[in-house]
Each structure stands twice: as C-alpha cells, then as structure tokens.
Amino acid sequence: MNFDKKLLEILACPVAKGKLEYDAEKNELISQAVNLAYPILEGIPVLIEDEARVITLAEKE
Numbered sequence: 001m002n003f004d005k006k007l008l009e010i011l012a013c014p015v016a017k018g019k020l021e022y023d024a025e026k027n028e029l030i031s032q033a034v035n036l037a038y039p040i041l042e043g044i045p046v047l048i049e050d051e052a053r054v055i056t057l058a059e060k061e
Contacts, residue, residue: 003029003040013038014047030055 003022011020013031020029020038028037029045036052038045 007045011045011047015049028053035060 002024008020008022008029011029012018013020013034013036015036016031016033018031018033020031022028023030023037026037027040029040029047030037031052035055036049037055038047038052040046
C-alpha cells in the first residue's frame, strides 16, 4: 500500500508538532524528533500518542 504524499505533507506529529516520514515496510508514520511510530490502519493514520510505538535505538541504526 502506498501512502498519499499530499496527505503526508500536511500531517504533523501530535507530540513534536513536526514532520512525519512514511515507512512503507512497516506501514507506519515515523516521527524522528520523538522516536515514535504511528500505525496506519486500513489506510487511516492513527495519530494518537498512546497508540504509537517507541522506536528503539537498534531500529534507528
């Protein structure tokens, strides 16, 4: 599944208020600023801090 690039341009991390990156392999939106990965379920990004998973240091490398 490919994520709409125009939507990605207007979305922001609810915690850091910064840009998000799309990870196609894991189907997530990544906030590098706070090391959170937000899931995309059935094509809808779930931008809720409690639903995000923490990106580990090993994943960042």
